[in-house]
Amino acid sequence: AQSVSQHNHHVILSEAASLELGCNYSYGGTVNLFWYVQYPGQHLQLLLKYFSGDPLVKGIKGFEAEFIKSKFSFNLRKPSVQWSDTAEYFCAVSSASKIIFGSGTRLSIRP
């Protein structure tokens, strides 16, 4: 069955630290990959997406993610986090007929 795993439930970093949030999925076919973010008190919004082409995709606010097909992974990265990056981050994987979200990773940034 298709599944998405985000192993880090809560990550705490200091400002200017580098960030990497893991996302692994299980599905044998063609997939599209997404990262969504939910800032406190705001709606879920798309951070970045991968459909095809360059496996390194860049999103808003300096975020990027790399699709590694052999590892079934789509990890989210940011070289230097800011306090305003405090949010919950969701990885999602879609096939032709369904979309599955990971359980989310809460990111807390210490000022």
Place this chain on the structure above:
Amino acid sequence: KAGVTQTPRYLIKTRGQQVTLSCSPISGHRSVSWYQQTPGQGLQFLFEYFSETQRNKGNFPGRFSGRQFSNSRSEMNVSTLELGDSALYLCASSGDSASYNEQFFGPGTRLTVL
């Protein structure tokens, strides 16, 4: 452009009742998807409508149903409510004909079943 709106924002029902939630997508968007979000199960896909037709469906019982109108507004209905249906129900719209591409989420309807 106005964002995705959902009404009502909060709802309290008792077991056995039914409920209808409404979602108005961003103007021009023809795809509307519904999700259930709970602390235990996370965000789970319910169904997607595109041009008034259900295009995709998640693994929820038949008590969960939906429809989409010609103006792309969508409603979701849950019949014979159970305690486990307490959740935040999110609606998302997309202007792309491909499913799930760049979805814009609404604020959600918080349903409490007593």
